[in-house]
Amino acid sequence: xxxxxxxxxxxxxxxxxxxxxxxxxxxxxxxxxxxxxxxxxxxxxxxxxxxxxxxxxxxxxxxxxxxxxxxxxxxxxxxxxxxxxxxxxxxxxxxxxxxxxxxxxxxxxxxxxxxxxxxxxxxxxxxxxxxxxxxxxxxxxxxxxxxxxxxxxxxxxxxxxxxxxxxxxxxxxxxxxxxxxxxxxxxxxxxxxxxxxxxxxxxxxxxxxxxxxxxxxxxxxxxxxxxxxxxxxxxxxxxxxxxxxxxxxxxxxxxxxxxxxxxxxxxxxxxxxxxxxxxxxxxxxxxxxxxxxxxxxxxxxxxxxxxxxxxxxxxxxxxxxxxxxxxxxx
Ligand code: ACO
Numbered sequence: 001x002x003x004x005x006x007x008x009x010x011x012x013x014x015x016x017x018x019x020x021x022x023x024x025x026x027x028x029x030x031x032x033x034x035x036x037x038x039x040x041x042x043x044x045x046x047x048x049x050x051x052x053x054x055x056x057x058x059x060x061x062x063x064x065x066x067x068x069x070x071x072x073x074x075x076x077x078x079x080x081x082x083x084x085x086x087x088x089x090x091x092x093x094x095x096x097x098x099x100x101x102x103x104x105x106x107x108x109x110x111x112x113x114x115x116x117x118x119x120x121x122x123x124x125x126x127x128x129x130x131x132x133x134x135x136x137x138x139x140x141x142x143x144x145x146x147x148x149x150x151x152x153x154x155x156x157x158x159x160x161x162x163x164x165x166x167x168x169x170x171x172x173x174x175x176x177x178x179x180x181x182x183x184x185x186x187x188x189x190x191x192x193x194x195x196x197x198x199x200x201x202x203x204x205x206x207x208x209x210x211x212x213x214x215x216x217x218x219x220x221x222x223x224x225x226x227x228x229x230x231x232x233x234x235x236x237x238x239x240x241x242x243x244x245x246x247x248x249x250x251x252x253x254x255x256x257x258x259x260x261x262x263x264x265x266x267x268x269x270x271x272x273x274x275x276x277x278x279x280x281x282x283x284x285x286x287x288x289x290x291x292x293x294x295x296x297x298x299x300x301x302x303x304x305x306x307x308x309x310x311x312x313x314x315x316x317x318x319x320x321x322x323x324x325x326x327x328x329x330x
Pocket of ligand 1: 027028029032033036037112113114152153154156192218219220221222223226256257260284286314315316
């Protein structure tokens with residue numbers, strides 16, 4: 001039995017925040033942001049809109065496209081670094097409730113931007129072991145709730161949104177998740193961190209006044225490790241599976257920074273037309289980035305049944321992961 005990525009869906013909030021909008025709140029320019037990151041726009045959720053609201057809308061679309069009954073879903077996992085509630089209930093429980101799935105296992109996964117590919121690894125194991133048959137994976141983020149809009153080094157990078165996929169059992173290897181490599185190294189934890197609101201710095205007025213509830217990032221150092229790790233990860237997974245770069249139909253990297261994507265793409269000699277870029281219009285949506293990019297390729301007609309996708313991601317922790325996935329949808 002194999003695990004197949006049977007369908008994809010996404011949701012983006014209506015509000016668009018442009019680089020010009022950032023010029024009004026921090027000392028930056030459209031030119032700087034485009035040149036250093038490739039980002040032009042990002043979507044920002046409405047004040048009352050939560051991560052689970054967006055995740056549920058993306059999930060509805062994925063379920064509909066999979067053509068399955070939602071009652072046949074036997075596991076719900078949500079990857080997010082911006083859950084509706086810090087400790088409990090999990091965002092996966094809230095999404096399950098919003099779409100009317102009851103009495104099935106539901107939990108969140110914390111791996112920052114690598115969350116969606118980490119979940120693919122779990123879904124593959126659950127299905128190949130025979131424990132589950134239809135799994136709903138959601139990557140959803142309201143990162144605007146974690147961003148310090150006075151810190152020009154981070155605020156310009158992030159956006160909100162959600163992506164979802166149904167992973168189902170199949171006996172067809174040509175429509176299966178072939179392999180997932182996922183890894184982490186906690187020695188880099190301080191380079192990309194939301195220090196506050198956990199057990200180390202519990203919520204307090206002092207903690208909030210210091211701004212420890214917001215994302216802090218040593219951008220330049222993150223950049224260098226990201227390029228090195230993303231490249232190595234791709235080389236490793238292709239070699240392990242005896243697959244050549246030219247066998248890949250679509251290279252779908254984490255959408256954090258156009259310069260990171262281009263550095264990795266050039267090192268690996270992937271042609272531009274086989275690479276998916278969404279960073280320009282959505283910015284970095286962390287755990288939602290990869291499923292939103294897969295969804296864009298699907299809706300543009302670039303992703304076809306049986307196509308071999310190479311996913312590659314990197315995030316806080318540091319965590320990183322890559323996957324070889326044959327698209328099982330229609
Ligand atoms: N506008 C104008 N100037 C700026 C801005 C801005 N928005 N932000 C920083 N600068 C300035 C800095 O203050 C610095 O000025 P100085 O030389 O006077 O000190 C100068 O620009 C250069 O700063 P760097 O940080 O060296 O700029 P860099 O070229 O590295 O670009 C960036 C910064 C865009 C953040 C880049 O480092 C990056 O993309 N890093 C990786 C981000 C990432 O991939 N994160 C991983 C995933 S995220 C996750 O897991 C949640």
